[in-house]
Amino acid sequence: MSEQTPYEPRIVAFLCKWCSSAGSDLAGVSRIQYPANATPITVACSGGVSPQYILSALRKGADGVLVSGCHIGDCHYMEGNMHARRKLYLVKELLEFAGVEPERFRMSWVSAAEGAKFAQVVRDFVEDLRPLGPQDKLNAERP
Amino acid sequence: MIDLNALRTQAADILETGEVGAVIGWRRGSRGMAAEPVAIVAPEEAASLVWDPTCFHNLALYLVEERKKPAQRQVHGGKPIAIVAKGCDARAVTVLLQENHFGRDDVYVIGVSCEGTGVLDERKLAQVLPGVEPDGAAFDGDNFVFATSEGERRVPAREAMMDRCLECRNAHPKLNNVVFGEETPRDFDAPFAALKRFEQRPAAERWQFWQRQFERCIRCFACRSVCPMCYCDECVVDSINLVVTPETTAAEKADRVRWIERSASRADNIGYHMTRALHLAGRCVDCGECERVCPVNIPLRLLNNKMEREAREAFGYEPGASIDLPALVASFRDDDPGQFIR
Amino acid sequence: MEALLDKNRLKDWIAALDGWEAYAPARQDGIWSYQPAGDNPELNHPNTPQPPKGFAFPQREIFFKFEQVKGEAPRLTAVSPAPTFRVVFGVRPCDGRAVPRMDRVFSDHVDDGYYQARRDGLAYVGLACNTPPSRHCFCQSVGGSPVSTDGLDVLLTDLGERYFVAAVTDTGKALMQAAGALLAKPGAAERKEVARLHAAAVAQPQRGVNDAAAAPAKLKAGFDSPLWEELARACIGCGICTFLCPTCHCFDINDEVTGTVPLKGSRVRTWDSCQFPDFTMHSSGHNPRDTLGSRLRQRVSHKFRYFHENFGMHQCTGCGRCVSECPVGIDIVRVVNEIAGSV
Structure with a gap:
């Protein structure tokens, strides 16, 4: 990376269709300013986010991965986010165990009404990732 | 006797x-x-x-x-x-x-x-x-x-x-x-004794350790082949889809996601072993066969042990304890840990 | 050209090999493997679980890189191995005998430029097996010997405090000349001792294939034997036997895409194994070798029949790795003997 272009963390954000994706839309229509580092991918439910998605994003060079769903109790599919919480806890633990910075994986619950919270989650994530620098551990393209 | x-x-x-x-x-x-x-x-x-x-x-x-x-x-x-x-x-x-x-x-x-x-x-x-x-x-x-x-x-x-x-x-x-x-x-x-010792090591050291281990992997898949729990019809590391039939269309074949490449490269080896560890979470009974058969001596039990210990401590789950238990990741409790979620 | 080298001067010989990268077996993380020769390599290894075949035929070889901007013609960038001079120390004679076999495969009909580019700069310094490194060795029954020089450039024989160093090829002579004064002239006593050790090594009892010369015809006659399935009953279908084999050379070619806008990636060759269920899988879903027995038959017949039919020699060099490393004890010697004995 040349010195002219400062490092900007690249985030892949898996957002559930019912809450977090709607929350990100609200942030947009409310004209809340937040960094453009996150590439959103809408999924039906956070419970459908396979650990493979997270590993794959990191393999393809993401600096951080965000998974965001409905608050506990609000899942459109009743309990999808409960499954996500358990499954992705294991992913978080495994990454940390292998020595990958745990800050690179983040989860949040953002409802359709929480545009401001979504913006804050992304803002915080970008700021926490910045000091870590580019993610080169799981990145297949590492020179 | x-x-x-x-x-x-x-x-x-x-x-x-x-x-x-x-x-x-x-x-x-x-x-x-x-x-x-x-x-x-x-x-x-x-x-x-x-x-x-x-x-x-x-x-x-x-x-x-x-x-x-x-x-x-x-x-x-x-x-x-x-x-x-x-x-x-x-x-x-x-x-x-x-x-x-x-x-x-x-x-x-x-x-x-x-x-x-x-x-x-x-x-x-x-x-x-x-x-x-x-x-x-x-x-x-x-x-x-x-x-x-x-x-x-x-x-x-x-x-x-x-x-x-x-x-x-x-x-x-x-x-x-x-x-x-x-x-x-x-x-x-004591159970998990080696795991606990390993976890004491600093993160950078853990990464150096695993990087060295996984770079050695030759992807012979003996760990997968010897595992009673690795019975999937199709595995993310296979370069072709094993469940194709004469009815499978060309588009379906072409659309198969290549999550992990066949190359025994660092990133792909890590992707393979991490995926496997996660897929065995709550299922691995620590028979240790994957570690025994590994021709390049990768300490695979450590990874699986980590998942087993988390299942036990975070979710009170013990793999292989009872026929009536639902699968670890097909079940949840209201008080599952969630402090890590913002 | 023959000479004596003090064992503790091996490191000095390696240091004197100007322009050569040296490799030797080292025990790391609990296993022996070929590593860049350290400060003081000692050739006291059993046979390494992985043979040195990866030096000329690495598990992953990039053929070329490609990139295509939508609507434009694809741009290809050739990738070829950088020319290097590498010398591998401590190669056992069975692995030495694998070298001419691999050379044949990669030069027959078509010269494989990638293999050739790596092979051209490679030299092998072998180590005679005064005592068998494993009970699974069966080199003698397949025409080899614990002191064979086939495929090697230099053969070392352990004389206790010293190595007896014998050049086999011109490259070997050049390597020895680089050692200069490190090498001493051997006397009649040392030559006699080497002859005695070699004779003793050959006389060591070894298990083996009963009649290797008859194997091609016997395996052909036993092609439809129900024994194949029986012998493969415990097989788990992993790739250990083939990936650790010094002469297995099957590969797969894939395009590894690393980006889509613009489309880019590499065309890559990787080792493949006839023991994997997808090896012969057709795109229709039909798999002509869909049983473990048919895959075992393929592996064993390639070693002891097809290769012989093509090149007039057995492919198997009797290193014993597929036996010692098999997770469930499938034993190629027993398989050949049982099939041959059944027809």
Whole structure:
């Protein structure tokens, strides 16, 4: 990376269709300013986010991965986010165990009404990732 | 002490009465002193069965013959299959039952207790008895006894046992139709002892460690092939889709996601092993076979142990403890840890 | 050209090999493997679980890189191995004998430029097996010997405090000349000792294939034997036997895409194994070798029949790795003997 272009963390954000994706839309229509580092991918439910998605994003060079769903109790599919919480806890633990910075994986619950919270989650994530620098551990393209 | 003759008689009896169609056990092999897996179908073959410290294989694998084909379909007309199972192997059968791979009546578990010992680690033996290649191994209380060209050599079992056996949680098969050997108190390493030591190391060191281990992987897939739980029809690391039929369209084939490339490169090896560890979370019974068979000595048990310990501590879940448990990641509790979520 | 080298001067010989990268077996993380020669390499290894075949035939070889901007013609960038001079120390004679076999495969009909580019700069310094490194060795029954020089450039024989160093090829002579004064002239006593050790090594009892010369015809006659399935009953279908084999050379070629806008990636060759279920899988879903027995037959017949039919020699060099490393004890010697004995 040349010195002219400062490092900007690249985030892949898996957002559930019912809450977090709607929350990100609200942030947009409310004209809340937040960094453009996150590439959103809408999924039906956070419970459908396979650990493979997270590993794959990191393999393809993401600096951080965000998974965001409905608050506990609000899942459109009743309990999808409960499954996500358990499954992705294991992913978080495994990454940390292998020595990958745990800050690179983040989860949040953002409802359709929480545009401001979504913006804050992304803002915080970008700021926490910045000091870590580019993610080169799981990145297949590492020179 | 297990009476081998009683075990053989039991095997012969259930074959004779037709209670089972086959017995999967061990017999003498031709690879040095090591036992080899065998499926016997005639009562007279029971005399070839053995039980000794080289019976390391987890035979539950053969209940899942060749990717999800239940063994009984292949062998003898729908009759149950008997399997000789150590404590860990019996836990593996429990998980397969939990996952409805077959019914409880389809399998007859001949339990063998490892009692106060466990099975042999050939790599350790090469260090303990350098240059000695024994012709046979036997249990004897706290010792392994090896037959060598220079006579008998006794080695304290603790020194040459698999790490998995030192940390074994249940050496006595809980799931069984019949069991040989006693439930003996054991005094080796505490479960997860090696894992706890490893976790003390700083993150950067852990990463250096795993990077070195995974760069060595040659992707022979022995870990996957030997695992009774790795029975998926199609695996993320395969470069083609194994479940194609003549009806599968070209578009479907082309659209298959290549999650992990075939190359034995660092990123792809890590992707493979992490995926496997996650897929085994709550299912791995720590039989340790993946680690034993790895030709480049990758400490795969550490990864699986980590997932097992998390399942236990965070979710109160113990793999292979009961047939009635739902799968770890197909269930949840209201008080599952969520503090890490913003 | 023959000479004596003090064992503790091996490191000095390696240091004197100007322009050569040296490799030797080292025990790391509990296993032996070929590593860049450290400060003081000692050739006291059993045979390494992995043979040195990866030096000329690495598990992953990039053929070329590609990139295509939508609507434009694809741009290809050739990738070829950088020319290097590498010398591998401590190669056992069975692995030495694998070298001419691999050379044949990669030069027959078509010269494989990638293999050739790596092979051209490679030299092998072998180590005679005064005592068999493993009970699974069966080199003699397949025409080899614990002191064979086939495929090697230099053969070392362990004389206790010293190595007896014998050049086999011109490259070997050049390597020895680089050692200069490190090498001493051997006397009649040392030559006699080498002859005695070699004779003793050959006389060591070894297990083996009963009649290797008859194997091709016997395996052909036993092609449809039901024994194949029986012998493969415990097989778990992993790739250990083939990936650790010094002469297995099957590969797969894939395009590894690393980006889509613009489309870019590499065309990559990787090892493949006839023991994997997808090896012969057709795109229709039909798999002509869909049983473990048929795959075992393929592996064993390639070693002891097809290769012989094509090149007039057995492919198997009797290193014993597929026997010692098999997770369930499938034993190629037993397989050949049982099939041959059944017809």
